[in-house]
Amino acid sequence: MMIFAMIYTDSCAKDSSGPYDYNMVTELVNLAKKNELSYAVDIYPMYGSDVSAALRGGNDIRGALIGPGVHASHGMERTHVSALENTIKLLTAYLV
Numbered sequence: 001m002m003i004f005a006m007i008y009t010d011s012c013a014k015d016s017s018g019p020y021d022y023n024m025v026t027e028l029v030n031l032a033k034k035n036e037l038s039y040a041v042d043i044y045p046m047y048g049s050d051v052s053a054a055l056r057g058g059n060d061i062r063g064a065l066i067g068p069g070v071h072a073s074h075g076m077e078r079t080h081v082s083a084l085e086n087t088i089k090l091l092t093a094y095l096v
Contacts, residue, residue, distance in 0.1 A: 009086040012065035014043040017052040021062040028064055031093045037086045040069060066090060 011028050013020060025041070032039035051063030068083035 009037055009039045009083060009090050010067055010069040011039060011041050012044055012047075012049070013041050014045075015047045015049055015052055015065070016045055017048060017056065020051060020064045024062050024064040028066060028090065028094065032086075032090055035089060035093050037089055038082070039086065039090070 009032060011025060011032070013025050029039065029041060031037075049063075049065050051061075051065060054061055055063065066087060068079045068087045070077045070079045070083075
């Protein structure tokens with residue numbers, strides 16, 4: 001039996017279509033540090049997000065991607081309550 005806990009907020013710097021907005025990702029990382037949140041910055045070379053789709057569609061936007069760290073995707077995602085809490089705290093810090 002494997003016990004798996006992802007207790008951090010995950011910020012994605014890049015997906016299959018290229019990097020997200022550097023300044024926005026940096027701001028999210030700095031907010032995570034300032035608020036002493038557990039976080040990780042990752043890349044997803046086999047993943048595409050709504051940000052990527054919007055950019056491909058010609059929208060002139062800045063984009064970044066955050067969420068709780070998860071294990072696996074789509075079939076059965078697993079995370080930890082702390083990861084959800086850290087994601088909410090990061091989002092709140094960004095909006096305030």
